[in-house]
Every structure is written in structure tokens, then in C-alpha cells.
Amino acid sequence: MTIYLPELSHSDTQFPDPKLALAEPNGLLAFGGDLSVERLRSAYRQGIFPWYSYGEPILWWSPSPRAVFVPDTFKPAKSLIKFQRKHQYQVTINQATEQLIQLCADTRPDQETWITEEMLAAYKAFARSGHCHSVEVWDGDDLIGGLYGVSVGQVFCGESMVSVKPNASKIALWYFCQHFISHGGKLIDCQIMNPHLASLGAIEIPRTTFQDYLLESRDASMTAGCYDSQQLCTS
Structure with missing residues (x-):
């Protein structure tokens, strides 16, 4: 064809x-x-x-359709709450963005990754420009997972998630949803549905619906401090 x-x-x-x-x-x-x-x-x-x-x-x-999370409806599983209570991983925002992006690339086999060297360089530069952000999960001093994506007004466009230890990316999403809502966030884009996203509660909406929402939200402001480097959860 x-x-x-x-x-x-x-x-x-x-x-x-x-x-x-x-x-x-x-x-x-x-x-x-x-x-x-x-x-x-x-x-x-x-x-x-x-x-x-x-x-x-x-x-x-x-x-x-477009896969999205509606963050104010995200509910962590009881098993995840129990897991975090036991392990007490720390969660931060924008404290190791380039390291987190690199981790997302390094944990995927070369033949499977779309995070090419060109993409790595581009999103690290995008982060330095203030448009790309990360949520990091730590076990002590070790970075064990998280997620990164792009801020567009009151929408956050997720790019990739990674877990070196069990549940790290789920914990990152859980704490980020709470933080995002508290600063005026409305929608988290996750692009294309897959079983992992569906298991976390992602839904699909038509592209036209997503585009309309993005048009309404892309010039709206989050409240001050949303993407400042900070801790969301400490042990």
C-alpha cells in the first residue's frame, strides 16, 4: 500500500x-x-x-481515539497504597529530568525503543527550555522510575514511564495526579492506549474532543509553583 x-x-x-x-x-x-x-x-x-x-x-x-487520564478520577489501587506504605519511596518533580529521560531510553532494548539519540537530545533541550518535566521516584539515593512529559497550559502530555523497581511508575502517576489537580491541571494525555495504561484507568476520547479541549486549555495557566523542582512525597 x-x-x-x-x-x-x-x-x-x-x-x-x-x-x-x-x-x-x-x-x-x-x-x-x-x-x-x-x-x-x-x-x-x-x-x-x-x-x-x-x-x-x-x-x-x-x-x-486519544488515550487520556482524567486526573481527578484517578484512584490508586488498594494494593498500590499498601505497597507505598511499606516501601515509602520518595517522589519528586524536576529534580533529575535529564537523568529520568535517559533512564526511559536505557531500560528499553535498542530494537524496541523510539527514544533515539535524536529524541533524547531534543527532549533534554525541551526540558532546559522549561516545557518538558519529569516526576521521579527514588529508593534512597537511587532513581528507580517515574515519568516525563510536556506541559501545554492545563494539559500535561505524557511521553514515557519507567520502572526499575516494581510500581515506581504507578506511584509517580498517583502523586503527580494529586499535585497536578491541586495546581489547576485538567487532563493528562497519554497518546495511544495500551493494556498498561488501561489498567491504570486511562480512557479513550475522539481526536476532535481532545483537540477542542486542548484549544480551550493550552493558553490557561497552572497555579504558581506547579513545575518548580520539589518533593511530593518523602519517606
Whole structure:
């Protein structure tokens, strides 16, 4: 099957309308361009994200349906509450963002990861620009998991989760949901549904619904201090 896709220009950061994304493969919108801070910011503000593997051009996606968490309905399982009460892992925000992004890449086999060297460099730069944030989980001085993603107004676009020890990413999501709500957050995007996300309570909504919500929320402000480097939970 032949696929015809728009190729992005290197001279500007414009994207095709997400409504033009393919149905198969679901959400594929365009290829090319670069992973500059300016282009990534433009993409996320339109509900578009890069996802590709080694040896492929940069591919840009806007799938439908869209997997999301509604954070004020997130409820940790009783077993997770019991686990955290026993282990007392510490949870922080933006205290080791580049290290967490690197950990997400290092824990995946090279042939399976989409976090290429180019993506690593891009999201570390995006973090330094203040748009990409991490939630870290610690066992003592050891970073054992967490998540990272991109802030777009009152929406948080999750990119990747990682657990070196059991339940670390679940604990990161649990504490982040509480923190996110308390600072005015409305929706957590997790892009494409998978069994792990579904088990945590993610739901699917149409792309049009997600786009409408993003348009309403992307210029709204979180309350002060949301993404300051801080501790959310200490032992």
C-alpha cells in the first residue's frame, strides 16, 4: 500500500491540520522537519507528537481515539497504597529530568525503543527550555522510575514511564495526579492506549474532543509553583 504524506519544511514550524491524519496507520500525519524546541512546542500545542524508530525519518502523529487520564478520577489501587506504605519511596518533580529521560531510553532494548539519540537530545533541550518535566521516584539515593512529559497550559502530555523497581511508575502517576489537580491541571494525555495504561484507568476520547479541549486549555495557566523542582512525597 502506498502512503502519501506531507513533508515538513525546515524553514518553518507549520503542520498540516490534524484532521488530515491517516486512519491507517492510525494518526500518521506528516514526516520530516526537525526536533527543535520551536517545532516541538508548535506540535504539542496542536495535539501532535513525534514517534519513530531508528532508521526512519521523523514521523508526526495525531491519533484518534486519544488515550487520556482524567486526573481527578484517578484512584490508586488498594494494593498500590499498601505497597507505598511499606516501601515509602520518595517522589519528586524536576529534580533529575535529564537523568529520568535517559533512564526511559536505557531500560528499553535498542530494537524496541523510539527514544533515539535524536529524541533524547531534543527532549533534554525541551526540558532546559522549561516545557518538558519529569516526576521521579527514588529508593534512597537511587532513581528507580517515574515519568516525563510536556506541559501545554492545563494539559500535561505524557511521553514515557519507567520502572526499575516494581510500581515506581504507578506511584509517580498517583502523586503527580494529586499535585497536578491541586495546581489547576485538567487532563493528562497519554497518546495511544495500551493494556498498561488501561489498567491504570486511562480512557479513550475522539481526536476532535481532545483537540477542542486542548484549544480551550493550552493558553490557561497552572497555579504558581506547579513545575518548580520539589518533593511530593518523602519517606
